[in-house]
C-alpha cells in the first residue's frame with residue numbers, strides 16, 4: 001500500500017526505531033509512547049486490521065503473539081506488559097495496517 005505509513009517503515013521510506021525484524025514481522029518503537037516502553041509489532045505484508053484476517057493469517061498472527069513476550073523481555077518488561085490491538089474506527093484504530101501494541105514499564109499499568 002503506497003500511502004500506508006507502516007508499509008513505508010517496512011521499506012525504510014520513512015524511519016522507524018526498529019527493535020526486531022524477520023522475513024514476515026517488524027517491531028519498532030511507537031512514536032508517541034504511552035508507557036516507558038511502547039513498541040508495535042506488525043506484519044510486513046499489508047493487512048488492514050484484525051477484522052480482515054482469515055485462516056490464511058493464522059501463522060502470522062501466531063508469530064506476532066509469540067514474539068510479544070520475547071521482545072517485551074528483551075526490552076526489560078520482566079514485570080509484565082500490556083498488549084492491545086485496536087480494530088476499526090470504533091476500536092480506536094488510527095493506522096490501518098494491523099499492529100499489536102506492547103507497552104509497560106515504570107510504575108506499572110492500572111488493571112481494568
Ligand code: 5GP
Nearest residue numbers: 005016028029030031032086092093094095
Ligand atoms: P492505533 O491507534 O492505530 O492502534 O495506533 C497507531 C499507533 O501508531 C499510535 O500509537 C501512534 O503513536 C503510532 N504511530 C503513528 N505514526 C507513527 C510513525 O510514523 N512512526 C511510529 N513509530 N509510530 C507511529
Ligand code: ZN
Nearest residue numbers: 004007046097
Ligand atoms: Zn501497510
